[in-house]
Amino acid sequence: MNYKSLFQLNPEVTFLNFGSFGATPLSLTADYRKWQDMLESEPVQFMTVQGPKYLEESRRALGKYIGCHHDDLVYVMNPSYAINIIARSLKLNPGEEILTTDLEYGAMDKTWNYYSKQNGYVYRRQNIPLPLTSKEAFLHEFWKGYNEKTRVVFISQITSSTALIFPVKEICERAKELGLITIVDGAHVPGHIDLDLSELKADIYTGACHKWMMTPKGCSFLYVKREMQSLFDPLLISWGYQSALPSHSQFLDYHQQQGTRDFSAFLTVPASIAFMEKHQWKEVAKSCQKLAQSNIERFCELLDTVPLAPIGDEFFGQMCSFQIKTNDPLKLKAMLYDQYRIEIPVMVQGDKVFIRYSINAFNDQNDLDLLYRVLKEIIALKML
Numbered sequence: 001m002n003y004k005s006l007f008q009l010n011p012e013v014t015f016l017n018f019g020s021f022g023a024t025p026l027s028l029t030a031d032y033r034k035w036q037d038m039l040e041s042e043p044v045q046f047m048t049v050q051g052p053k054y055l056e057e058s059r060r061a062l063g064k065y066i067g068c069h070h071d072d073l074v075y076v077m078n079p080s081y082a083i084n085i086i087a088r089s090l091k092l093n094p095g096e097e098i099l100t101t102d103l104e105y106g107a108m109d110k111t112w113n114y115y116s117k118q119n120g121y122v123y124r125r126q127n128i129p130l131p132l133t134s135k136e137a138f139l140h141e142f143w144k145g146y147n148e149k150t151r152v153v154f155i156s157q158i159t160s161s162t163a164l165i166f167p168v169k170e171i172c173e174r175a176k177e178l179g180l181i182t183i184v185d186g187a188h189v190p191g192h193i194d195l196d197l198s199e200l201k202a203d204i205y206t207g208a209c210h211k212w213m214m215t216p217k218g219c220s221f222l223y224v225k226r227e228m229q230s231l232f233d234p235l236l237i238s239w240g241y242q243s244a245l246p247s248h249s250q251f252l253d254y255h256q257q258q259g260t261r262d263f264s265a266f267l268t269v270p271a272s273i274a275f276m277e278k279h280q281w282k283e284v285a286k287s288c289q290k291l292a293q294s295n296i297e298r299f300c301e302l303l304d305t306v307p308l309a310p311i312g313d314e315f316f317g318q319m320c321s322f323q324i325k326t327n328d329p330l331k332l333k334a335m336l337y338d339q340y341r342i343e344i345p346v347m348v349q350g351d352k353v354f355i356r357y358s359i360n361a362f363n364d365q366n367d368l369d370l371l372y373r374v375l376k377e378i379i380a381l382k383m384l
Helices: 026-041 043-066 079-089 106-119 135-143 168-177 226-231 250-256 264-278 281-294 296-303 329-338 365-380
Strands: 073-076 097-101 122-126 150-156 181-185 204-208 220-224 319-323 346-349 352-358
Touching: 026 043, 026 264, 043 073, 043 220, 043 264, 073 079, 073 250, 079 106, 079 181, 079 204, 079 220, 097 106, 106 122, 106 150, 135 168, 150 168, 168 181, 220 226, 226 250, 264 281, 281 296, 281 319, 296 319, 296 365, 329 346, 329 365, 352 365
Parallel strands: 097 122, 097 150, 150 181, 181 204
Antiparallel strands: 073 220, 204 220, 319 352, 346 352
16 A cells, blocks of 8 residues: 555655654544634634533543543643643652653653752652663663652653663552552553553553654643542643533543643544554554664664664564764754755764654655665765
8 A cells, every 4th residue: 555645744855753743644634624624613612512522532532542541531732741740740758759761751851850959859860771681671770770769750661762662561560569659651652552551550641642643743641540630730720720610520620621722633533543443553563663673783783883672572663763973963963854855863862862763654665775875875974
């Protein structure tokens, strides 16, 4: 099948950055516009009467898809927004600690750094040596950061810069034994690898629908275990607070009733799930994963580095990152796009720089061959 025809991506650009924002198929864009047209045809009724019903239908579909009750999740614009909700209300005493890794997404680090300084707790970024050698080795290194002051674990299920899949289920299990709260950043997970929150048993989880689920941008979710929902205030105090017409859930009232905003993107989730079912997206994802993994060794050889973990499904999905030696990552990223028309991220993580390709249905070996040739040329010309 010609998967490229399902999207409206610029044919002159080799798009290897699905992980940043994804791309929305034409059919989902049409669904998005349908909701926007409905909003504009009767704005008041849509916003105040029909909208909450449509949101519930969408949450039901998403809850079934990710393995949780639909009343235990709310839609938010992005995972950073979701974690800001949590970090702002999380009550920790001065000196108590949140344990995380030194490979987390930069916006999340900034959020936790801000609130830890405001409230006097410690955001402990445990060093994770790369490359990883095994799941057991990762867990051993991670838990070195635990001590008697640890109260919370915050961790990515799939990291942004390294694209590595972390053993979050095992971390949640151990954290439960230690009486810790678990907060998982699953921005890259829904639609990418299997997600069942009923099995994962994280206390708090956020994921993006506008990445691998391909919805329009600004569509993500926050899941909070029911027993903990009353702990978290909304970032915006609006009509849901002390509501004149309260629903059965303060969690929904607080975080769903946010005043005037276009929530049409949230309503496209059922169409996203239907699209993936229609096109056997699990099989597509497996094929993309295989393509992504099969090219790791050649890029490592080219860049004079090693794989960030043993090659296989345990650590790698449809994204793969490689350390690259460059003095100017922003210049390199701009060069790849401006001169070679390749859309791919070049990211700084600590003292390292990573280049990351993402593979989806419309990509093929030719795209990776082009990237390989271009990087080889840039290296030969000493333009790094």
